[in-house]
Amino acid sequence: AQSGTVAADPQQYDQAYLSPVTIGNSQLMLDFDTGSADLWAFSNETPASESVGHAKYDSSTGTELQGYSWSITYGDQSGAAGNVYADKVVVGGVTATKQAVEAATSISTSFSDNTDSDGLLGLAFSSINTVTPKQQTTFFDTVKPTLAKALFTCDLKQGNAGSYTFGYIDTSKYTGSVTYVPVDDSQGFWSFTAGGYSVGSDNATSGSVGVSIADTGTSLLYLPAAVAKAYYAKAGGKFDNQQGGYTLPCNGNAPDFNVAIGGKTFVVPGSYIAYAPITSGSQTCFGGIQANTGIGFNIFGDVFLKAVYAIFDVSQGAPRLGFAAQ
Numbered sequence: 364a365q366s367g368t369v370a371a372d373p374q375q376y377d378q379a380y381l382s383p384v385t386i387g388n389s390q391l392m393l394d395f396d397t398g399s400a401d402l403w404a405f406s407n408e409t410p411a412s413e414s415v416g417h418a419k420y421d422s423s424t425g426t427e428l429q430g431y432s433w434s435i436t437y438g439d440q441s442g443a444a445g446n447v448y449a450d451k452v453v454v455g456g457v458t459a460t461k462q463a464v465e466a467a468t469s470i471s472t473s474f475s476d477n478t479d480s481d482g483l484l485g486l487a488f489s490s491i492n493t494v495t496p497k498q499q500t501t502f503f504d505t506v507k508p509t510l511a512k513a514l515f516t517c518d519l520k521q522g523n524a525g526s527y528t529f530g531y532i533d534t535s536k537y538t539g540s541v542t543y544v545p546v547d548d549s550q551g552f553w554s555f556t557a558g559g560y561s562v563g564s565d566n567a568t569s570g571s572v573g574v575s576i577a578d579t580g581t582s583l584l585y586l587p588a589a590v591a592k593a594y595y596a597k598a599g600g601k602f603d604n605q606q607g608g609y610t611l612p613c614n615g616n617a618p619d620f621n622v623a624i625g626g627k628t629f630v631v632p633g634s635y636i637a638y639a640p641i642t643s644g645s646q647t648c649f650g651g652i653q654a655n656t657g658i659g660f661n662i663f664g665d666v667f668l669k670a671v672y673a674i675f676d677v678s679q680g681a682p683r684l685g686f687a688a689q
């Protein structure tokens with residue numbers, strides 16, 4: 364049975380985390396994204412003008428799936444599209460001998476401009492994979508039958524390298540016990556229900572944060588508008604239309620955000636919520652908590668995930684998420 368671990372290296376401001384992946388004979392840095400289900404990469408089929416500075420998948424090692432294609436649009440309206448190959452993919456020593464690899468033939472500018480990232484490795488449920496005419500499985504779903512345990516874990520860090528594991532739980536990566544909650548995978552996401560919340564030192568939580576997804580591919584923590592408003596009322600922040608979101612002082616006094624999941628309270632340090640100066644050197648920071656307006660559910664992105672050890676677990680049959688303090 365297989366198991367393995369791979370580094371998750373943060374970009375500036377932990378905007379995304381990138382992990383080394385070998386596809387055929389190509390070594391690329393991919394953004395592992397539990398909020399989508401396509402494994403795609405810059406490739407020899409990507410126009411040179413769109414792939415400056417990127418490592419590329421050389422599809423000559425793969426077997427083309429004739430007539431198959433893919434096209435994906437992300438939450439921020441960025442996207443990519445292309446052809447599909449079956450090839451060997453290795454992540455942290457875990458090997459998928461025939462993984463659907465989606466070679467990009469067109470890519471939006473935000474991906475071309477982000478030269479740290481050579482593509483994405485989706486870890487949501489395969490039901491939202493975009494390959495047509497025959498939907499393909501994610502790397503996790505492809506290797507799942509061969510894993511020691513049908514699970515993967517995510518240990519992201521603030522400003523430091525973290526890791527993903529496949530097939531085992533690294534008990535040295537967390538403190539205390541793991542709290543498991545049921546996952547509703549009907550929309551293809553790792554969706555769970557979060558409970559009460561509080562701001563600052565009082566961690567007796569109240570209210571209800573509600574339906575949320577665990578999304579490593581999203582940088583920030585998107586919460587109900589009323590919760591975001593309550594946080595910034597205490598944090599001395601304000602909604603800044605020009606910035607397109609809440610901002611707050613970078614001065615190190617941002618209060619913690621506490622949220623109950625499965626009856627256990629998890630703490631997001633205030634320092635994670637003073638996310639990044641709105642312009643270089645500014646004393647005003649863009650907020651790591653923003654309103655989920657227009658999304659329809661909460662997104663527990665990296666601002667939350669780097670405060671916990673997260674276990675994405677289908678070993679019990681029904682999918683579940685495990686969270687532990689780190």
Ligand SMILES: Cc1ccc(-c2noc([C@H]3C[C@@H](O)CN3)n2)cc1F
Pocket residue numbers: 379394396397398399436437438439441473474477480483578579580581
């Ligand atoms: C340039 C760029 C843009 C977007 C993303 C991106 N990756 O995952 C996600 C979230 C939102 C949802 O779509 C699924 N997870 N967004 C990555 C990028 F490198």
